[in-house]
Amino acid sequence: MSETQSLIYLDYSATTPVDPRVAEKMIKFLTPDGVFGNPASRSHAFGWQAEEAVEEARGQVAALINADPKEIVWTSGATESNNLAIKGAAHFNERRGKHIITVKTEHKAVLDTCRQLEREGYEVTYLDPEPNGLLDLAKLEAAMRDDTTVVSVMHVNNEIGVIQDITAIGEMCRARKIMFHVDAAQSAGKVPIDMEAMKVDLMSFSAHKIYGPKGIGALYVRRKPRARIEAQMHGGGHERGMRSGTLPTHQIVGMGEAFRIAKEEMAADNERTRMLRDRMWQGLQDIDEVYLNGDLEQRVAGNLNVSFNFVEGESLMMSLKDLAISSGSACTSASLEPSYVLRALGRNDELSHSSLRFSFGRFTTTEDVDRALASLHKAVDHLRNLSPLWEMHCDGIDLSKIEWAAH
Amino acid sequence: MAYSNKVIDHYENPRNVGSFDKSDGQVGTGMVGAPACGDVMKLQIKVGTNGVIEDARFKTYGCGSAIASSSLLTEWVKGKTLDEARSIKNTDIAAELELPPVKIHCSVLAEDAIRAAIDDYQGKQG
Numbered sequence: 096m097s098e099t100q101s102l103i104y105l106d107y108s109a110t111t112p113v114d115p116r117v118a119e120k121m122i123k124f125l126t127p128d129g130v131f132g133n134p135a136s137r138s139h140a141f142g143w144q145a146e147e148a149v150e151e152a153r154g155q156v157a158a159l160i161n162a163d164p165k166e167i168v169w170t171s172g173a174t175e176s177n178n179l180a181i182k183g184a185a186h187f188n189e190r191r192g193k194h195i196i197t198v199k200t201e202h203k204a205v206l207d208t209c210r211q212l213e214r215e216g217y218e219v220t221y222l223d224p225e226p227n228g229l230l231d232l233a234k235l236e237a238a239m240r241d242d243t244t245v246v247s248v249m250h251v252n253n254e255i256g257v258i259q260d261i262t263a264i265g266e267m268c269r270a271r272k273i274m275f276h277v278d279a280a281q282s283a284g285k286v287p288i289d290m291e292a293m294k295v296d297l298m299s300f301s302a303h304k305i306y307g308p309k310g311i312g313a314l315y316v317r318r319k320p321r322a323r324i325e326a327q328m329h330g331g332g333h334e335r336g337m338r339s340g341t342l343p344t345h346q347i348v349g350m351g352e353a354f355r356i357a358k359e360e361m362a363a364d365n366e367r368t369r370m371l372r373d374r375m376w377q378g379l380q381d382i383d384e385v386y387l388n389g390d391l392e393q394r395v396a397g398n399l400n401v402s403f404n405f406v407e408g409e410s411l412m413m414s415l416k417d418l419a420i421s422s423g424s425a426c427t428s429a430s431l432e433p434s435y436v437l438r439a440l441g442r443n444d445e446l447s448h449s450s451l452r453f454s455f456g457r458f459t460t461t462e463d464v465d466r467a468l469a470s471l472h473k474a475v476d477h478l479r480n481l482s483p484l485w486e487m488h489c490d491g492i493d494l495s496k497i498e499w500a501a502h
Numbered sequence: 503m504a505y506s507n508k509v510i511d512h513y514e515n516p517r518n519v520g521s522f523d524k525s526d527g528q529v530g531t532g533m534v535g536a537p538a539c540g541d542v543m544k545l546q547i548k549v550g551t552n553g554v555i556e557d558a559r560f561k562t563y564g565c566g567s568a569i570a571s572s573s574l575l576t577e578w579v580k581g582k583t584l585d586e587a588r589s590i591k592n593t594d595i596a597a598e599l600e601l602p603p604v605k606i607h608c609s610v611l612a613e614d615a616i617r618a619a620i621d622d623y624q625g626k627q628g
Contacts, residue, residue: 407540409565444538481519483544483561499536
């Protein structure tokens with residue numbers, strides 16, 4: 096623990112700490128003196144009480160997105176929800192067609208699921224976003240075919256925080272009777288979601304991105320008109336047959352409480368994180384050759400993704416020992432590849448290699464931001480002094496005109 | 503990524519950072535790598551009339567291991583003849599800095615850089 100004491104946590108898009116109010120509630124569903132029963136036990140009060148807690152949480156999750164509690168299916172997290180939604184809908188509609196549309200900047204949980212479906216004989220179109228990260232709806236429309244059965248577009252991008260126009264895409268899909276799935280892991284509790292207004296058939300959620308515990312998520316499955324999916328996990332027929340497995344009461348209660356708090360505090364949280372994000376961005380303006388990745392307006396409040404030109408991302412991270420941040424997304428930060436999201440935006444290699452994601456949240460302070468800014472200035476100075484590319488840039492050499500010997 | 507203490511030391515206190523005048527006849531310059539790959543290394547040597555490397559400079563765009571590899575190399579080549587410098591192996595650099603397998607390419611790049619600098623110098627002597 097002591098190792099993290101002096102670290103400034105600016106990685107809320109990777110995960111959030113559990114809100115103490117959530118943890119306090121969860122602990123009541125574990126121990127012998129608590130409600131530890133199996134929610135599926137119908138023959139005694141231990142089970143009934145657990146079931147009641149699960150249903151209360153289901154209502155809390157549904158309330159945040161203006162849905163019916165019966166439309167919420169518990170899963171282990173957004174990755175499982177994405178798998179269940181896309182494979183489930185593709186398999187169920189197999190006789191109608193085998194074409195799926197998604198976007199190159201989706202999370203790996205969506206992209207890799209689509210790759211698996213390709214191996215099963217499906218055809219997948221991966222759309223390029225515009226340079227600001229947003230999807231051109233005309234390009235989406237052009238990609239839709241008679242045999243298209245599923246469109247999957249994330250609400251908020253995990254790396255660059257841009258918000259896609261889910262309402263408009265929903266209209267396009269509904270008009271063509273295409274199942275529309277949305278990965279909302281990064282948007283729930285941060286961007287208003289209204290299932291009455293949005294024509295979304297399937298939507299994935301995670302608890303740990305909004306101050307709930309890890310290991311629990313949900314899939315929204317629309318009832319009217321009914322979205323039908325094929326189960327991917329078979330067993331006791333839990334969750335109306337869509338996802339078998341004993342319900343983890345304490346996790347579910349934690350997710351419910353996190354979503355309840357999010358509904359109450361979303362406006363205030365957003366105002367604070369937007370202020371912190373803007374303070375960070377303003378504080379970087381005196382550094383030359385700093386680029387914002389992704390649209391600034393259509394963007395979630397707590398995300399800032401910046402490229403420091405002529406500085407390599409991994410060495411920059413090494414200089415920022417007091418900052419817990421990520422270069423690219425957490426799932427790719429162990430690899431040496433530049434961010435695939437930034438590449439899909441058409442960012443050049445240098446900028447893709449030098450991106451950092453700062454994400455702010457409920458427990459971030461202005462002091463955190465100011466300390467981060469001081470570290471960043473120092474690190475960028477240090478590395479640019481070492482950078483032959485920066486030297487060439489200062490000498491007025493156009494780096495794109497040089498023939499590099501790739502290795 | 504866990505870096506060895508030697509990598510961290512070279513990264514935090516890089517030796518011989520800077521540039522010589524490329525057009526100086528005594529100077530050999532090697533620039534290897536590509537921004538697309540995430541590493542570009544520029545290594546320069548200044549060679550005395552006796553054929554011994556008197557001084558060296560580097561600038562590197564890349565990860566901590568790439569910076570450390572080039573920083574270490576500038577220390578090693580000083581006082582060496584061109585033939586001695588040419589015989590430095592990437593495996594020596596990797597061993598000295600305790601580079602993990604995924605970072606071996608950084609030491610290969612450093613080896614390429616010193617050879618390119620020597621070639622450049624020798625080309626100038628015609």
